[in-house]
Amino acid sequence: MANVERKTVDKSPLKGIPIVWIIGGPGSGKGTQCELIHIKFGFRHLSTGDLLRHEVLSGSTRGTQLYKLMSTGECVPYEIVDDILAEAMVAKVAKHSTDGTLQGFVxxxxxxxxxxxxAFEKDIGSPKAIIFIEANDTVLEERLLARGNFDDNKTSIEKRLHNFYTKTVPVVEHYGDLVKRINAERPKEEVFADVQKVMESLSDPVSQ
Known part of the structure; x- marks a missing residue:
């Protein structure tokens, strides 16, 4: 493992709290759906990319070590990602343990x-559901080009799509029936109507 310090995290507060993974290609609208889930269902929206960037900007020893990795294009070890995720999740539980607004994590x-x-299942726990927001390559590319971010160019998009199909899609195949596929080639409100059905089924005794 790369030389990044690990921290011991008491994960017991996370026991029994539902976790949902949102998977989708670049431009599929994952972030939008996560925010809508947060608003409607009280699940806290966490992004590993945001958490890693926040740690780097914090100036901590671990953040400096992460910067050295990330700035040279090296992957952050999954155990470190899990440490940072677990810390954020436990902090959210502590913050919202009394007001009852935290219903889970997305x-x-x-x-x-x-x-x-x-690695996540070993370190933290298993997801209660996996939502796959799917759209064809043409739709994803058009959305990304229209978005106009600095890294949304044709070459970058092709590479990101390739990585998605070769690395992430096998997750969908591995988890089988736990994965709920939702067509993202529609307005976000229509997509969320289907996402909402999945989220509501998590508390349905029949679906357990």
Whole structure:
């Protein structure tokens, strides 16, 4: 493992709290659906990318170590990603333990591949549902180009799509019936109507 310090995290407060993974290609609208889930269902929206960037910007020893990895294009070890995720989740539980507003966690664009999925299950726990927001390549490319971010160019998009199909789609195949496929080639409100059905089924005794 790369030289990044690990922290011991008491994960017991996370026991029994539902976790949902949101998977989808670049431009599929994962972040939008995660925010809608947060608003409607009280699930806290977490993005590993945001958490890693926040740690780097914090100036901590671990953040400096992460910066050295990330700035050279190296992957952050999954155990470190899990440490940071667990810390954020436990902090959210502590913050909202008395007001009852935390109903679960929704992880944005997670996991990236099967190895990361299995590491998460070992370190933190298993997802209660996996939602696959899917759209064809043409739709994804058009959305990304229209968005106009600095990294949304044709070459970058092709590489990201390739990584998605070779690394992330096998997660969908591995988890089988736990994965709920939702067509994202529609307005976000229509997509969320189907996402909402999945979320509501999590508390349905028949679906357990």
């Amino acid at each position: 992880l944005d664009g997670f996991p990236l591949d099967l190895e990361q999925a299995q």
